Amino acid sequence: MLEPNNMVKPHCDVVSTELENKEAVLLHLGTKKYYSLNETGLCIWRMLANGNTPGRISEGLRDEFDIPAVKANESVINLLKELLHEKLIEIA
């Protein structure tokens, strides 16, 4: 279960690639599946890769996209859950 203060980090088997259009691709070297991140997803990915907690990432997202706190929290938690499920991130 993911808590707001849990530190998460990219899974060691994941190769991330930023694209020219503010999107990114994550390729899992184990499953060989790839996933696309949109602009919001990329913003979250960058912050988690920089060692931020979900709470800090949510604040960052609010600042970046000027969205309400509830919406930012929801976006962060939903994405992190999905990334965890696909083993693209792990709890640090």
Add this chain to the structure above:
Amino acid sequence: MIHVTRLSIELTNHCNLRCRHCADERHGCEGDLKMETMEKVLCNAGAYGFEHLSFTGGEPTMHPSFFRILDMITGAGYKFSFVSNGFNFTEIYERLLPYRDKLGGITFSLDGADEETHDRLRGKGSYRRVMQAISVCLVKDIPFNFNSVIVSFNREGLADMAELAAKLGSCGLRFGHLTPTPSSIKNDLVLSPAERREAEAVILRMRETSPVTVFMAPGNYTSFLFPCAPLEMQEFNIDWRGNVTMCCLLSGHGDASAKGDVIGSLNDITFSEAFEMLAEANMKFRREKEAMYSRDRFKDSDHFPCWYCLNYFGKVDWLRDFHEDPWHDTVWTDQIKRRENTNAGTQ
């Protein structure tokens, strides 16, 4: 006039990697193909039926005018493809996108199914870079395939490579034998003739079951004397110096005196002169190979056609000094002696 299908151009001698199996001359960082040579090629190639240009190197994407070249060739109606280590792909792909409809595909070198194996040959970080390149190709819908060189420590993992290629959506996987280099011997990469044949048998079986198209580059054991595009005059090769050569696989191999595969320089002769000279050299090669075969002077190892060429052009003479190497006893020593005597006679 003969119509040749493939025009292969070594764009540069620069490279961002130092793979353990690669001949030093191949990544010597001495220069790039001159733009005048490229222009000369473009003015003439159409008349010979070329429609497709394939680029190699060194690392072809490191040619300082790589995108200007793409502009020139696609403007002139040619399709193209290139082989790359993928290391700088995330930095360059955006500039490649405008040419996508003329891009037949990119061949990425992949020498192991996992990071450790690939990086052991190509250097730390190179596997992740090539996977980044694949990621880009997947989302940008750029067709790609893989080229893998079989060496001592990846030969057990050929099926894993095919599985990886299939899962990643590669259009194909081409395995090739290692051309021995001093560095590949030092790094214990070389397979013996028997081990080569074992690998070929595995690949042959894989071709029937693999979910991805698997094939072997020319060089596998065969009774055909002329089993490849260059020997069938279906490929025209130009190296980064502007030399027309017999085959791109031979470029950069052997010592400075082993240049029999070089037909002539496009800096000095016209395209059509080079073409005629190539056709002549090709005929001579064919005649001599046929004669050697019919006189029963073929060693078993000469059934590996690239090995035959390497000997024919004196590109493995240096192997005489590597007594422990499994190919040492199959080097054409008689021919070396003959060459040495001829050279001594002319001094």
